[in-house]
Amino acid sequence: MSLRGIRGATTVSDNEEGAILEATRELLEVVVERNRVCPEDIASVFVTMSPDLNATFPARGIRTLPGWKQVPLMCATEVDVPGALQKCIRLLVLANTDRDPSRIRHVYLRDARQLRPDLTDQ
Numbered sequence: 001m002s003l004r005g006i007r008g009a010t011t012v013s014d015n016e017e018g019a020i021l022e023a024t025r026e027l028l029e030v031v032v033e034r035n036r037v038c039p040e041d042i043a044s045v046f047v048t049m050s051p052d053l054n055a056t057f058p059a060r061g062i063r064t065l066p067g068w069k070q071v072p073l074m075c076a077t078e079v080d081v082p083g084a085l086q087k088c089i090r091l092l093v094l095a096n097t098d099r100d101p102s103r104i105r106h107v108y109l110r111d112a113r114q115l116r117p118d119l120t121d122q
């Protein structure tokens, strides 16, 4: 087992609590499913939101998922680069896995697919 980073990103249409929580949960669920990891394998999850999102802490969306209460979470505001993708939620999941780095599946959903076209639908 090695500790590997798995990236994810997605977008929401509004700075609204329910939308942020739902999109964060969906993104994490896809990361977990595509990489076949479970909460016990996860060392920590770091979440950022673009500066135009502040209606809630996205970590709350993760903590309410079954099995995720003990996983250390941290949220922060993404770097406010002019012209960067708006209303974007990003994840960095640190997971213990036997997967080779070349088989780690990073997940870019919705409008965030444009961030890394090289990693989309891999």
Ligand SMILES: C=C(O[C@@H]1C=C(C(=O)O)C=C[C@H]1O)C(=O)O
Residues within 6 Å of the ligand: 009, 078, 079, 090, 115, 116
């Ligand atoms: C391009 C992205 O956004 C930003 C740039 C990153 C990068 O250059 O690797 C990583 C995270 C973000 O700070 C992304 O989320 O992939």
